Amino acid sequence: MSNYTLYDYGWMVGNATRWAAFQRALDAVIRLGDVVLDLGAGYGAMAFEALRRGASKVIAVEPADSVVMGRTLAAANGLDDRIEHHRAFLEKVSARPVDVVIADLRGSSPFMPGHFEAIAHARAAWLKPGGRLVPVRDRLFVAPLRDAKLVEGFLAPWAAAHEHVDMRHARAVLANWIHRANPKAGSVLGTGVVFGEVDYADPALRTYGRAVDIDVASAGPVHGAVVWFEAELAPGVFLSNRPDEHETVYGRSVLGFAEPLEVPAGGGLRVHVRITPVQGAWIWRWTATTLDAEGREGATRRGDTWSGSIVDPARLARRAPEARPETSEEARLLAFVLAAMDGATSVADIAGKAQAAFPELLPDADVALDRVGAFVERHAR
Ligand SMILES: C[S@@+](CC[C@H](N)C(=O)[O-])C[C@H]1O[C@@H](n2cnc3c(N)ncnc32)[C@H](O)[C@@H]1O
Numbered sequence: 001m002s003n004y005t006l007y008d009y010g011w012m013v014g015n016a017t018r019w020a021a022f023q024r025a026l027d028a029v030i031r032l033g034d035v036v037l038d039l040g041a042g043y044g045a046m047a048f049e050a051l052r053r054g055a056s057k058v059i060a061v062e063p064a065d066s067v068v069m070g071r072t073l074a075a076a077n078g079l080d081d082r083i084e085h086h087r088a089f090l091e092k093v094s095a096r097p098v099d100v101v102i103a104d105l106r107g108s109s110p111f112m113p114g115h116f117e118a119i120a121h122a123r124a125a126w127l128k129p130g131g132r133l134v135p136v137r138d139r140l141f142v143a144p145l146r147d148a149k150l151v152e153g154f155l156a157p158w159a160a161a162h163e164h165v166d167m168r169h170a171r172a173v174l175a176n177w178i179h180r181a182n183p184k185a186g187s188v189l190g191t192g193v194v195f196g197e198v199d200y201a202d203p204a205l206r207t208y209g210r211a212v213d214i215d216v217a218s219a220g221p222v223h224g225a226v227v228w229f230e231a232e233l234a235p236g237v238f239l240s241n242r243p244d245e246h247e248t249v250y251g252r253s254v255l256g257f258a259e260p261l262e263v264p265a266g267g268g269l270r271v272h273v274r275i276t277p278v279q280g281a282w283i284w285r286w287t288a289t290t291l292d293a294e295g296r297e298g299a300t301r302r303g304d305t306w307s308g309s310i311v312d313p314a315r316l317a318r319r320a321p322e323a324r325p326e327t328s329e330e331a332r333l334l335a336f337v338l339a340a341m342d343g344a345t346s347v348a349d350i351a352g353k354a355q356a357a358f359p360e361l362l363p364d365a366d367v368a369l370d371r372v373g374a375f376v377e378r379h380a381r
Pocket residue numbers: 002003004009012013039040041042043045046061062063064088089090091104105106114118
């Protein structure tokens with residue numbers, strides 16, 4: 001399921017910079033009579049705009065319930081025969097040939113779970129040969145950050161609450177996170193250096209990012225780094241969440257060093273951010289090393305989002321190859337409900353039988369109906 005709400009979509013569409021860039025991109029790609037896939041449609045903002053530019057039909061695919069609002073709005077605007085809505089992840093919808101795919105599945109970076117897979121699928125299964133895809137590419141930028149207060153707020157959010165508790169272990173974990181934030185433009189040193197590129201013609205699941213040297217004009221402390229993207233939505237049409245004065249709905253990716261680095265006069269930073277796909281997620285790893293005026297390396301800070309997660313070893317032990325698992329009561333209830341879903345028995349009857357069989361898990365009829373309803377919603381055809 002997707003957690004996006006109608007308000008989130010309104011907020012994204014209401015952002016003037018983002019909206020203007022997508023308008024220009026649609027102007028550039030939509031041709032009269034096009035069939036368009038609106039991938040991750042929300043309530044279908046891009047679908048309406050594609051039709052306004054002459055598309056003949058839009059297939060709007062969106063797993064969030066807000067797609068229902070898309071249907072309502074399409075009908076209210078007399079466009080229900082030209083927008084076909086699917087409440088689903090793209091991979092679950094039967095593909096058909098389209099001239100254009102429009103997608104914006106980014107967060108503060110393009111490295112969102114399922115993003116590259118969905119675009120690769122749209123390209124391979126939906127887009128006609130020679131069809132147009134929005135976006136074309138993302139370039140990734142990094143710059144040093146000088147903002148002790150912002151980074152300290154990430155590393156020790158409990159600072160005011162726990163003066164007398166040694167929180168060093170917890171702080172070390174947060175120094176391995178990517179924080180979504182909007183640092184002040186003045187705290188970002190320089191205009192950023194490109195360290196990677198995502199080409200949506202081939203959004204491969206591979207490691208992105210290379211080491212870059214960044215000159216730092218003013219000597220002094222560096223507390224972390226900021227990463228942002230510059231999307232080329234259509235040829236020559238750009239949208240960025242760079243940390244300047246314009247408002248962005250994406251936020252920026254900020255990583256904080258556990259201790260600041262001191263950059264000497266005339267020196268800089270060597271930064272290596274690598275972003276690698278692991279089991280459907282993206283793991284970020286970074287090193288930042290000071291450089292003196294002659295280019296000699298000094299102190300280094302490292303981090304990785306793997307170390308930023310707290311994993312209970314007992315949970316891992318349960319899935320160890322040598323473990324001999326036994327079904328939980330909860331799983332037995334699920335198995336019972338699944339077996340009862342035969343297309344003939346009503347939800348109320350399944351709930352009644354489940355309550356009789358699992359009185360401890362389902363102490364009354366309301367709880368039974370609620371729990372069984374949730375299972376059914378999830379597992380029924
Ligand atoms: C950033 S919102 C964009 C909403 C709208 N298209 C717009 O531009 O204002 C991204 C949307 O993509 C949806 N999404 C994510 N993965 C998807 C997938 N595999 N198939 C279809 N939609 C997906 C999310 O639920 C979310 O609504």
